[in-house]
Amino acid sequence: MKSKPRQGWGTAAQPDQHYLIQPRALAGGGDIRHVSEFLRASGWRDRSEKRGPLFMESPDRTIRLFYDPHVQPGGWTISGAARGHQAAWNAVLGSQTPVEILAGLTDALTQPLSAHAPDVWAPLRHQHWSTTYRAGQFTAESPDGTSWMQFHEDPPAPPVWWSGAGDQQGNGWTATFTATTPMHLVQAFTTALASPQPVMRPRGRIPHSAQIRTTSVSVLPSQLAAWQQARIQAARAAVWDRNWIAGSPRTTPRPNAAGHRARR
Incomplete structure (x- = not known):
């Protein structure tokens, strides 16, 4: 009797229908x-x-990430503890925030600070977002009007960053960042938010929206696995390089280590 192939990335030989979305x-x-x-x-x-919400913690235990889609309003919570001159901070993003946009922020959590001063609005201006200032609110809006980024001040309430996207069918999400969120993280988020590059979703996971444009593509599961693995290897290589430069003990396998099993 033939054994059935295990389900997962890269196990089937037939291409699957996916869509590039903008x-x-x-x-x-x-x-x-x-x-x-x-x-x-x-x-x-x-x-x-086990079977609970996603909960991850940075190596130095100062930053925590939670994801729970089963509570209201559900979604992502990222919080950083006070450290030195950095005050405690918090970011909350809805469950429909595209992971590629969220990863702009979370990837930046793993990277060293740039020598350049961060500018939250620069990525938006570069992509021709319009900007307005009214009653303590500085707002940038995407050219198609579906996305926004705002810095809101309304004393005595604390200032806050507010962002999100939405369409006429009710699809969308919002995100808030405390004003104490490190600026380089907010800039990493706006860079990913304003990127004109499409993202890919499988058939059956396409929002019913009159505001999106789709391009059909056929993708082998092995290709999806290879793309994900390349991203993982890049993360491992970055850790290896930092540990090598710092002369600290290695905490992750070599970048070409085999046997990695994808988890959630």
């Missing part, structure tokens, strides 16, 4: 492994309980 902000949540596997390969600890 604008990316309306593509829906996507596969959370795009975020979690990169963090795990970067040395983050998975503290999730």
Whole structure:
């Protein structure tokens, strides 16, 4: 009797129908492994309980990430503890935030600071977003009107970053960042938010939206696995390089280590 192939990435030989979606902000949540596997390969600890929500912690235990789609309003929560001159901060993003946009922020959590001063609005201006200032609100809006980024001040309430996307059919999400969120992280988020590059979703996971444009593509599961693995290897290589430069003990396998098994 022939054994059935195990289900998962890269197990079938037949191509699957996928769609490239623009604008990316309306593509829906996507596969959370795009975020979690990169963090795990970067040395983050998975503290999730069996069959519970995703809970990950940075190597120095100062940053925590939660994902739970089963509570209201559900979605992602990322919080950083106070450290030195950096105050505690918090970011909350809806469950329909595309993982590729969220990864702009979470990938930046694993990378060293740039020598350049961050500019949250620069990526938006580069993509021709319009900007307005009114009653303590500085707002940038995408050319198609589906996405926005806002810095809101309304004393005595604390200032806050507010972002999101939405269409006429009710699809969308919102995100809030405390004003204490490090600027380079907010800039990493706006860079991913404003990117004109489409994101890919499988058939059956396409939002019903009059505001999106789709391009049909056929993709082998092995190709999907290879793309994900390349992202994981890049994270491992970055950790290896940092440990080599710092002369610290290695905390992750060599970048070409075999036997990695994809998790959530």
